[in-house]
Amino acid sequence: MAYKCIGIMSGTSLDGVDVALVDVSVDGDRIHFLHGISSPFSDSLRGSLMDLTRNETVNKEELVRMDALMGHLLSDVVEQLLAESGMAAKDILLIASHGQTIGHYPEKREQFGHSTAFTLQIGDGDILATRIGIPVVSDFRRRDMAIGGEGAPLIPLLDTFLFQSREKNRCSLNIGGIANITVLPADGSTATAFDTGPGNCLSDLVIERLIGQSLRFDPGGENARRGKVHDEILTRAMEDAYFQQLPPKSTGREYFDEKFLDFLLGMGRDIPFVDMVATVSCLTPKSIADALHRFVPVNHFPTELIVSGGGVQNLFFMEKLRAFLPEMNVVSSGEYGIDPDFKEAMGFALMGYRTMKGLPSSIPAVTGAGSGQILGKVSLTKEAFRFFQENGGNENPD
Ligand SMILES: Nc1ncnc2c1ncn2[C@@H]1O[C@H](COP(=O)(O)OP(=O)(O)O)[C@@H](O)[C@H]1O
Numbered sequence: 001m002a003y004k005c006i007g008i009m010s011g012t013s014l015d016g017v018d019v020a021l022v023d024v025s026v027d028g029d030r031i032h033f034l035h036g037i038s039s040p041f042s043d044s045l046r047g048s049l050m051d052l053t054r055n056e057t058v059n060k061e062e063l064v065r066m067d068a069l070m071g072h073l074l075s076d077v078v079e080q081l082l083a084e085s086g087m088a089a090k091d092i093l094l095i096a097s098h099g100q101t102i103g104h105y106p107e108k109r110e111q112f113g114h115s116t117a118f119t120l121q122i123g124d125g126d127i128l129a130t131r132i133g134i135p136v137v138s139d140f141r142r143r144d145m146a147i148g149g150e151g152a153p154l155i156p157l158l159d160t161f162l163f164q165s166r167e168k169n170r171c172s173l174n175i176g177g178i179a180n181i182t183v184l185p186a187d188g189s190t191a192t193a194f195d196t197g198p199g200n201c202l203s204d205l206v207i208e209r210l211i212g213q214s215l216r217f218d219p220g221g222e223n224a225r226r227g228k229v230h231d232e233i234l235t236r237a238m239e240d241a242y243f244q245q246l247p248p249k250s251t252g253r254e255y256f257d258e259k260f261l262d263f264l265l266g267m268g269r270d271i272p273f274v275d276m277v278a279t280v281s282c283l284t285p286k287s288i289a290d291a292l293h294r295f296v297p298v299n300h301f302p303t304e305l306i307v308s309g310g311g312v313q314n315l316f317f318m319e320k321l322r323a324f325l326p327e328m329n330v331v332s333s334g335e336y337g338i339d340p341d342f343k344e345a346m347g348f349a350l351m352g353y354r355t356m357k358g359l360p361s362s363i364p365a366v367t368g369a370g371s372g373q374i375l376g377k378v379s380l381t382k383e384a385f386r387f388f389q390e391n392g393g394n395e396n397p398d
Pocket residue numbers: 010011012013014015016175176177178200204216217218219220221308309310311313314315341
């Protein structure tokens with residue numbers, strides 16, 4: 001027995017939105033991919049979102065408007081997915097939508113006598129529920145943060161279901177804007193997971209800055225592959241406080257941002273620009289390998305690295321990962337039948353289902369919160385409300 005659910009993910013790369021139609025097992029512990037759409041953001045939409053995520057001061061009306069607009073844009077992509085897969089709204093149990101992160105600040109700050117962490121994902125779930133006519137679960141990160149967690153990463157539960165093996169220690173790596181790992185011990189103990197640092201974000205920025213405005217990323221990593229990595233700059237970059245911090249930890253593009261890029265570029269003013277592209281890009285595989293060596297206990301050290309996210313397509317990243325981690329077999333999640341572009345969207349579909357079942361999806365050891373939480377906010381539909389009106393409070397519904 002399985003239910004059809006839709007998961008929506010748009011990550012910090014601001015490249016677009018990935019939507020996956022999946023079957024989720026009735027117990028909420030197995031998932032099967034059926035169909036997916038990746039819808040790229042237009043240059044102007046990307047520009048508006050970029051301004052909201054990187055500027056210290058933002059236009060208030062723009063922020064509020066984009067929350068509603070993203071609700072509509074996500075609805076458009078879901079409509080396209082339903083049409084392509086020949087499904088009607090009544091065939092789908094629920095939509096789970098991560099939303100577009102505008103800011104993620106897991107470090108607590110003290111103000112007005114309260115110490116709190118904070119995060120904001122936009123893309124109004126009520127608009128999705130109203131337009132599509134399917135209940136929506138959205139805003140997955142806040143419940144965990146409300147009890148002191150990092151609110152991230154949340155995908156480790158899916159990684160556990162998909163990849164944990166009794167035969168060997170494995171590690172799942174997602175290279176989105178930020179890179180994160182989930183270590184899956186063969187002895188069956190709980191996964192550990194955290195953000196290792198930059199994924200594609202610095203590589204995308206350096207390409208835009210040094211190669212040209214029309215390129216959003218380094219295709220296949222070809223520019224980085226032409227350059228020579230400057231070890232001294234790389235070593236100094238690796239001294240950054242985030243790489244020293246003990247897990248659990250999470251980060252965002254507001255940390256590995258243009259200022260961080262300026263700092264890196266400032267150290268290499270007189271080196272050829274392709275060398276700078278290679279050096280900046282190399283921080284991604286270097287910090288991933290370093291985090292594994294530094295923070296994973298020897299008895300859990302993985303022999304296999306299963307990579308997902310857009311970064312799989314950057315051959316420079318994959319080659320450097322293999323060079324820095326010669327003891328590990330580095331493969332795409334595609335080798336396990338999981339399309340690297342849709343793993344995270346699948347994860348949110350799974351979590352949305354679990355929320356409606358009243359099951360927790362966060363792993364306390366991963367987010368640092370005190371207990372696993374039932375995540376997200378629910379936007380019901382007219383039909384779902386009617387069901388509760390007709391059946392609610394009736395002690396003998398049969
Ligand atoms: N053909 C490619 N070659 C190199 N990098 C790519 C390619 N396609 C996508 N990417 C990278 O993947 C990123 C998008 O990855 P994604 O997993 O969607 O990240 P996010 O979850 O942050 O949105 C792009 O910004 C780009 O850096």
